[in-house]
Amino acid sequence: MKYVRQFCIILVFSFLGEILHTLIPLPIPASVYGLVLLLTALCARIVSVEQVKEAAKFLIEIMPVMFIPAAAGLLTAWRDLKPVVLPVAIITAATTVLVMAMTGRVTQAMIRREKRRRK
Numbered sequence: 001m002k003y004v005r006q007f008c009i010i011l012v013f014s015f016l017g018e019i020l021h022t023l024i025p026l027p028i029p030a031s032v033y034g035l036v037l038l039l040t041a042l043c044a045r046i047v048s049v050e051q052v053k054e055a056a057k058f059l060i061e062i063m064p065v066m067f068i069p070a071a072a073g074l075l076t077a078w079r080d081l082k083p084v085v086l087p088v089a090i091i092t093a094a095t096t097v098l099v100m101a102m103t104g105r106v107t108q109a110m111i112r113r114e115k116r117r118r119k
Contacts, residue, residue: 006055009047013038 017034041047074081
């Protein structure tokens with residue numbers, strides 16, 4: 001029963017994200033609205049981490065499986081994607097390196113700040 005309650009809490013925020021997506025005319029996916037709402041609720045302590053922890057952990061564990069249908073869809077659209085494969089591959093590689101570098105820099109800055117705070 002605990003898992004059902006946790007999934008229901010996550011689904012409520014996903015549903016609220018869907019509602020916001022229909023009300024706000026921005027090109028932001030409904031799932032992003034839902035995640036922002038859940039994050040806000042967690043930060044405001046409206047929802048505690050323990051109320052969604054197990055269900056969230058399960059969803060993260062099965063996340064790779066969720067990409068299989070999208071990958072299969074790409075295979076069926078190969079004829080349309082073939083002309084843009086090289087630019088997409090270059091952009092993907094460049095942004096991956098950029099994201100990794102920025103993540104490392106931010107993490108280093110946060111570690112340094114935490115060390116200074118402890119002194």
